[in-house]
Amino acid sequence: MTGGLLWGLTGLALLDSVNAATIWIVIVILLGAKRPAPTGWAFMLGAAASFLTFALMFYFGLAFADSVLEGFTLWLRRLLFAGLAVGLVVMGVRRLKPRKRKGYTLPPWVNAWSALPFGMLATVGDLPNAFPMVLAVERLIDADVATPAAVVVLVGYTLVYALPSALILAAGLAFNAELREQLQSMLSGRTSGTAGPSPKAAAVCFAGAAASLAVLFLWVG
Numbered sequence: 001m002t003g004g005l006l007w008g009l010t011g012l013a014l015l016d017s018v019n020a021a022t023i024w025i026v027i028v029i030l031l032g033a034k035r036p037a038p039t040g041w042a043f044m045l046g047a048a049a050s051f052l053t054f055a056l057m058f059y060f061g062l063a064f065a066d067s068v069l070e071g072f073t074l075w076l077r078r079l080l081f082a083g084l085a086v087g088l089v090v091m092g093v094r095r096l097k098p099r100k101r102k103g104y105t106l107p108p109w110v111n112a113w114s115a116l117p118f119g120m121l122a123t124v125g126d127l128p129n130a131f132p133m134v135l136a137v138e139r140l141i142d143a144d145v146a147t148p149a150a151v152v153v154l155v156g157y158t159l160v161y162a163l164p165s166a167l168i169l170a171a172g173l174a175f176n177a178e179l180r181e182q183l184q185s186m187l188s189g190r191t192s193g194t195a196g197p198s199p200k201a202a203a204v205c206f207a208g209a210a211a212s213l214a215v216l217f218l219w220v221g
Helices: 003-017 020-032 036-068 072-095 115-125 131-142 147-174 176-191 199-220
Strands: none
Touching: 003 131, 003 147, 020 036, 020 115, 020 147, 020 176, 036 115, 036 131, 036 147, 072 131, 072 199, 131 147, 147 176
């Protein structure tokens, strides 16, 4: 386990932690749950447990596949960067058009007891966006990291992944009165009306797609 690998995995975990769906659901819980503290922490526990479970399943599954099929991780890496480039191009094209904002509402059945499975379901539904975690697992296997160390790294990765949402939840609970209006304003701006075209956001997406293709052809090969 090298320092460079650890820094790279930390960067991927930080990228993964900017998870819009989880963050907005935490804000909705803060604003709409009858008991936001137990509901919010149960949701976070479910989300983190589900994420770690999937990461470990993917790690052991990929490790087995790589031991059976030579070069499997290389082809996976190629697929990941190609898929990322395509996804970013699609996102960029969408940013050039007006689009109706999607709302975030708390299902009526979510409470302090059901928030844990709700967190699991929310994380499973958001797994298609877990590109950084998939790449992190691939890096661990390609670096031939010992299994116990890899498991510890994935636990740490999950903690970093959950950190921003947990901090927002803690801040919202500690300063509910002071932050409530700001959180409500943020949520209303995110969930109502129509977002206009954003050429700058589209340009960032297209630049990211170009960078992904450059990595694919110049580094991955």
